[in-house]
Amino acid sequence: MARPVQYNITDKPLEKPYSIVQGPEGYMGEGFFASKLSDVVGLARKNSIWPLPFATSCCGIEFMALMASHYDLARFGSERVSFTPRQCDLLMVIGTIAKKMAPVVKQVYLQMAEPRWVLAMGACASSGGIFDTYSVLQGIDQIIPVDVYVPGCPPRPEAVIDGFLRVQELVGSENLRRRNSPKYKELMETYGIQ
Ligand code: SF4
Numbered sequence: 191m192a193r194p195v196q197y198n199i200t201d202k203p204l205e206k207p208y209s210i211v212q213g214p215e216g217y218m219g220e221g222f223f224a225s226k227l228s229d230v231v232g233l234a235r236k237n238s239i240w241p242l243p244f245a246t247s248c249c250g251i252e253f254m255a256l257m258a259s260h261y262d263l264a265r266f267g268s269e270r271v272s273f274t275p276r277q278c279d280l281l282m283v284i285g286t287i288a289k290k291m292a293p294v295v296k297q298v299y300l301q302m303a304e305p306r307w308v309l310a311m312g313a314c315a316s317s318g319g320i321f322d323t324y325s326v327l328q329g330i331d332q333i334i335p336v337d338v339y340v341p342g343c344p345p346r347p348e349a350v351i352d353g354f355l356r357v358q359e360l361v362g363s364e365n366l367r368r369r370n371s372p373k374y375k376e377l378m379e380t381y382g383i384q
Contacts, residue, residue, distance in 0.1 A: 211237055228366045235279070235305075236362035237267040239354075242278035242302070244295060247285035249312035252344045261347040266354060275301035280357060281334075286314040287327045299334045300383065304369050307357055308336045311350055313343040335377055 214233055216225030241263075243253055256263050257271065272278050275298050287295055299308070310330050313319035316339040318328035330336060337360055340353035368374055378384070 231366060232362040232364060235364075236358040239266075239268050239280045239307075239357065239361065240270050240272055240278045241268055241280040241282050241309075242272055242275060242298065243282045243284055244298060245282075245284040246287060246291065247314070249285045249314065249344045252347055252350065253282070253284050253311065256347040256350050261351065263351070263354065266351075266358065268354070275299075276303060278302055279306050281306065281308045282311055283308065283315040283330050284311040286319065286321055287330055288325055289327050290325075292327050292330075292333050295330060296333045305361075305364065307338075307361060308334055309338045309340065309353055309357055310336045311340045311353070312345055313341060316341060319343055334381060 211233065213223075214225045214229035216223055216229070218224075243250070245253055255261060263269075268280075275281075279302065281299055281302060283295060299306070308330070310316040314321065314326070315330050316336075318326050320343065322328070327333070338353045338356045340350050342349050345353075365371075
C-alpha cells in the first residue's frame with residue numbers, strides 16, 4: 191500500500207543535478223593537460239574560500255539566511271565557515287563596528303594568513319551606515335583594506351552572493367606574486383601593517 195504522504199517527489203528530474211567548474215585555459219592532448227600554475231591555483235582558491243563572519247548586528251541575520259538552505263553559500267565552495275582566523279581566507283565584516291571594536295577587527299585580520307581578502311557587508315561595515323556618530327567607525331576601510339563592498343541596509347542575500355562572486359573573481363585572477371609586490375606592501379603600510 192502506498193504511503194499516504196510522500197516526500198521529495200519531483201515529477202521532472204533535474205536536467206543537471208550538479209555543476210562542474212570549468213577548468214582553466216590550456217592545451218590538451220591525449221593523456222595530458224597543460225596550463226598556467228597561477229590559473230590552477232586561482233581555480234582552487236576561488237572555489238574553496240573559507241569565510242570568517244565577523245557579525246555584530248542586524249546584517250548578521252541576513253548572513254544566517256545566506257548560509258541556510260535556500261541561498262546556501264556552500265554551493266560556491268564556502269561550506270566551511272570558521273571562527274578561527276588562522277584557518278580562514280575571507281573576512282566578512284557584517285554589521286556596525288563601534289570604534290571600541292575596531293582594534294579587535296584589526297587583530298582578527300592580522301591573525302589571518304596571506305592571502306586574505308575582506309568583504310564589507312552592508313552599509314554599516316562599508317561606511318558607518320545610518321550611525322553617523324562619535325562612537326561608530328565610519329567604514330572598516332579606515333582600519334583594514336577592503337576588497338569588495340556590498341551596499342544595503344541590510345543587503346539581501348542575493349546582493350551578498352553577488353559580492354561573494356566578485357571576491358571569487360578577484361581570488362581567481364590574482365597574480366601569485368601580488369602579495370610580495372612593493373605596491374601591496376605600500377598598501378599595508380598605509381594601515382600600519384608590516
Ligand atoms: S547596514 Fe543596516 S541592517 Fe546592516 S548592521 Fe547596519 S543598520 Fe543593521
